[in-house]
Amino acid sequence: MSINIALAGNPNCGKTTLFNALTGSRQRVGNWPGVTVEKKEGVLKGQADVLIRDLPGIYSLSPYSLEEVVSRNYLVNEHPEAILNIVDGTNIERNLYLTTQLLELGIPVVAAINMMDLVKANGDVIDCKKLSKELGCPVTEISALKKDGIDEAIKLAIQAAGGKEQQKVFDSYSKYVRDALSEIERIIKGKVDDREILWYAVKLFERDLRIREMVDLSEKDKKKIEESIERVEKELDDDSESIITSQRYEAIGKIVADCVKKKPVKEKLTVSDKIDKIVTNRVLALPIFIVIMFGVYSIAMGSWPFSIGTMGTDWANDVLFGEWVPNGVDAFLTSLHVDPVLGSLIQDGIVAGVGATLGFVPQMLVLFFLLALLEDCGYMARVAFIMDRIFRRFGLSGKSFIPLLVATGCGVPGIMSSRTIEQDRDRKMTIMTTGFIPCGAKMPIIALFAGAVFGGGSLVATSAFMIGIAAVIITGIILKKFKAFAGEPAPFVIELPPYHVPGLGNVLRTTWERGWSFIKRAGTLILASSIVLWFLQSFGFVNGGFGMVDDNNYSLLADLGRALAWIFYPLGWVGDMAWKATVATFTGLIAKEEVVNTFGILYNAGEVAEDGMEIWGLVAADFSVVAAYSFMIFQLLCAPCFAAMGAIKREMNNTKWTLFAIGYMTAFAYVIALIVYQLGGLLLGIVHFNVFTIVALVLLGALIYLLCRKGYEPDREAIIGVELNGAK
Ligand code: GDP
Numbered sequence: 001m002s003i004n005i006a007l008a009g010n011p012n013c014g015k016t017t018l019f020n021a022l023t024g025s026r027q028r029v030g031n032w033p034g035v036t037v038e039k040k041e042g043v044l045k046g047q048a049d050v051l052i053r054d055l056p057g058i059y060s061l062s063p064y065s066l067e068e069v070v071s072r073n074y075l076v077n078e079h080p081e082a083i084l085n086i087v088d089g090t091n092i093e094r095n096l097y098l099t100t101q102l103l104e105l106g107i108p109v110v111a112a113i114n115m116m117d118l119v120k121a122n123g124d125v126i127d128c129k130k131l132s133k134e135l136g137c138p139v140t141e142i143s144a145l146k147k148d149g150i151d152e153a154i155k156l157a158i159q160a161a162g163g164k165e166q167q168k169v170f171d172s173y174s175k176y177v178r179d180a181l182s183e184i185e186r187i188i189k190g191k192v193d194d195r196e197i198l199w200y201a202v203k204l205f206e207r208d209l210r211i212r213e214m215v216d217l218s219e220k221d222k223k224k225i226e227e228s229i230e231r232v233e234k235e236l237d238d239d240s241e242s243i244i245t246s247q248r249y250e251a252i253g254k255i256v257a258d259c260v261k262k263k264p265v266k267e268k269l270t271v272s273d274k275i276d277k278i279v280t281n282r283v284l285a286l287p288i289f290i291v292i293m294f295g296v297y298s299i300a301m302g303s304w305p306f307s308i309g310t311m312g313t314d315w316a317n318d319v320l321f322g323e324w325v326p327n328g329v330d331a332f333l334t335s336l337h338v339d340p341v342l343g344s345l346i347q348d349g350i351v352a353g354v355g356a357t358l359g360f361v362p363q364m365l366v367l368f369f370l371l372a373l374l375e376d377c378g379y380m381a382r383v384a385f386i387m388d389r390i391f392r393r394f395g396l397s398g399k400s401f402i403p404l405l406v407a408t409g410c411g412v413p414g415i416m417s418s419r420t421i422e423q424d425r426d427r428k429m430t431i432m433t434t435g436f437i438p439c440g441a442k443m444p445i446i447a448l449f450a451g452a453v454f455g456g457g458s459l460v461a462t463s464a465f466m467i468g469i470a471a472v473i474i475t476g477i478i479l480k481k482f483k484a485f486a487g488e489p490a491p492f493v494i495e496l497p498p499y500h501v502p503g504l505g506n507v508l509r510t511t512w513e514r515g516w517s518f519i520k521r522a523g524t525l526i527l528a529s530s531i532v533l534w535f536l537q538s539f540g541f542v543n544g545g546f547g548m549v550d551d552n553n554y555s556l557l558a559d560l561g562r563a564l565a566w567i568f569y570p571l572g573w574v575g576d577m578a579w580k581a582t583v584a585t586f587t588g589l590i591a592k593e594e595v596v597n598t599f600g601i602l603y604n605a606g607e608v609a610e611d612g613m614e615i616w617g618l619v620a621a622d623f624s625v626v627a628a629y630s631f632m633i634f635q636l637l638c639a640p641c642f643a644a645m646g647a648i649k650r651e652m653n654n655t656k657w658t659l660f661a662i663g664y665m666t667a668f669a670y671v672i673a674l675i676v677y678q679l680g681g682l683l684l685g686i687v688h689f690n691v692f693t694i695v696a697l698v699l700l701g702a703l704i705y706l707l708c709r710k711g712y713e714p715d716r717e718a719i720i721g722v723e724l725n726g727a728k
């Protein structure tokens with residue numbers, strides 16, 4: 001029989017650090033069933049029968065966030081043998097708030113007071129013996145970072161797990177509340193697990209709807225419970241939830257006064273405070289951040305001489321996947337006398353497609369590494385804090401900034417870095433908007449049209465960026481008015497941990513976790529789509545028969561383009577360019593670089609430079625100015641490439657939401673491109689008034705309405721209900 005031990009604690013209390021130290025490399029990372037909250041489990045080093053689970057960081061066991069619901073469902077339903085509660089010793093009062101709730105669950109709790117190195121450095125003293133006596137559970141001191149005392153802590157947890165006796169329940173309540181709780185306990189006795197009876201009584205007293213549904217109560221019971229709650233509320237003149245909260249804090253206040261001796265604080269700024277005075281300064285914060293991120297980007301994705309990442313990617317593209325692998329595969333195929341069709345599938349389909357994706361891995365790893373460094377030393381917490389002031393205005397939280405920023409390089413890591421956003425609906429919205437930011441692969445599209453049609457106007461290129469950012473803002477405003485996204489962005493309770501030297505192990509582990517999931521996708525989604533596209537591009541009907549075609553104009557893909565070109569008629573993709581633009585749109589789903597590449601092939605120029613210089617003349621002849629602009633907008637905003645779609649799927653962890661996100665982006669792109677072509681064209685005298693002019697006007701009106709209408713006003717319970725339903 002294995003022993004399950006859950007690590008529980010506030011965000012940033014050091015859970016993950018402890019988890020990594022206890023499990024070493026023997027851990028699994030995934031999602032909690034149905035939701036994207038990170039799930040980590042692992043086996044204790046040297047003791048295979050002890051299973052450790054890192055619960056999401058939470059401040060309480062109320063149902064105010066997905067993390068809280070996930071954690072408490074796990075604790076109540078799975079009933080692990082023991083809870084190792086990590087308490088941040090430098091913030092002991094706030095951390096004990098969760099501890100007192102955990103103690104009501106009837107699961108043995110061991111409290112590990114973490115960050116003792118900092119506590120001691122501050123000159124504070126925590127009397128663990130006394131604390132243990134008052135809380136009624138074992139208490140021990142640790143430093144997860146320095147690996148001090150962690151063996152003792154886990155030993156205590158294992159002992160507690162095997163303990164026959166139930167731990168004494170810590171009771172925070174005054175006599176009045178106590179009486180009401182006892183009455184509720186009498187009513188629900190036999191209907192819930194005996195060990196958890198106090199927990200249920202407290203939650204029913206707080207009128208927690210979700211818990212009320214879990215207990216089988218008759219109407220009469222419900223009435224009796226409501227009466228005893230109201231009696232207390234009347235007597236203490238407060239609502240029941242606040243009563244519980246304030247009594248808990250009162251009890252904790254007493255304990256802390258007894259057990260913690262704080263060194264009187266001298267008004268002296270720590271080094272961290274001094275750094276923060278500059279780094280989070282109202283004026284300097286943003287420029288400093290821009291400089292740091294510029295540095296990160298230069299190293300990860302900048303131009304060659306300074307950038308380790310680009311050096312790696314160039315090597316991977318030009319040498320590894322440009323020569324070694326294709327040549328190796330070629331030699332191998334030749335030696336086996338493989339059929340040319342199969343050979344083409346392997347070379348032009350699989351090696352080319354998968355190789356193109358894997359080529360990004362070096363840049364990706366360098367970027368992830370640098371971001372993990374910034375995260376671990378404490379700087380990212382400051383960035384979220386700085387950006388929150390700005391982002392809150394259009395419904396995103398400060399934490400959405402990082403994904404958007406990363407997405408200027410590549411949407412895939414951008415979407416993946418939305419992981420750091422705790423609130424479910426903020427995370428979803430961030431995932432949906434990240435793809436609007438013009439990524440590196442969309443640059444060639446911009447370059448092509450700016451060069452071919454607009455005479456190299458740098459204004460056009462800049463406007464492409466502005467359109468991406470405007471799309472993010474417009475989406476934020478529109479979606480916030482719908483029920484599923486309504487509500488303030490998560491309250492910003494982030495605390496700024498002191499700066500410290502990042503742990504190399506932690507950083508490397510994070511880098512690898514994120515990098516690996518990118519690599520895995522190349523083996524699945526990209527592989528499959530490369531094969532399909534290769535088939536469509538290589539086969540077709542010629543001379544009355546079906547077979548491989550040399551001329552791309554006759555491939556299945558070209559047929560498909562001609563058959564589907566009508567879809568884009570309202571966007572002004574008409575005439576000879578219509579089917580080519582349609583085909584390019586579809587190949588763009590593989591990777592956005594493919595758009596320009598496809599034009600190169602379809603305009604018969606063979607291999608083209610990044611910005612498609614060779615075909616500028618032909619493109620300019622085919623595209624009117626507005627049609628070119630409508631095409632560019634559509635490519636910038638529509639469904640992202642397969643790799644990014646895969647990332648969306650993984651981060652949403654839900655098919656419906658994935659489809660919604662991709663559908664929304666595509667519809668949004670279509671609407672904007674249509675409005676721009678029809679109305680812009682009319683103004684410039686290129687397009688005549690037609691039925692789609694009216695459609696464009698109606699769509700524009702609808703867009704303005706969605707932006708300006710008064711949205712749904714949520715109450716707290718409703719928001720969480722939607723979150724959970726969405727998560728199913
Ligand atoms: P989680 O959010 O609870 O998983 O917390 P993490 O394990 O990510 O830790 C938050 C931060 O606190 C990290 O930067 C850790 O390096 C740091 N940290 C964790 N434990 C200790 C400790 O014992 N002492 C000090 N000084 N820092 C710690």
Ligand code: MG
Nearest residue numbers: 015016017057
């Ligand atoms: Mg963690």
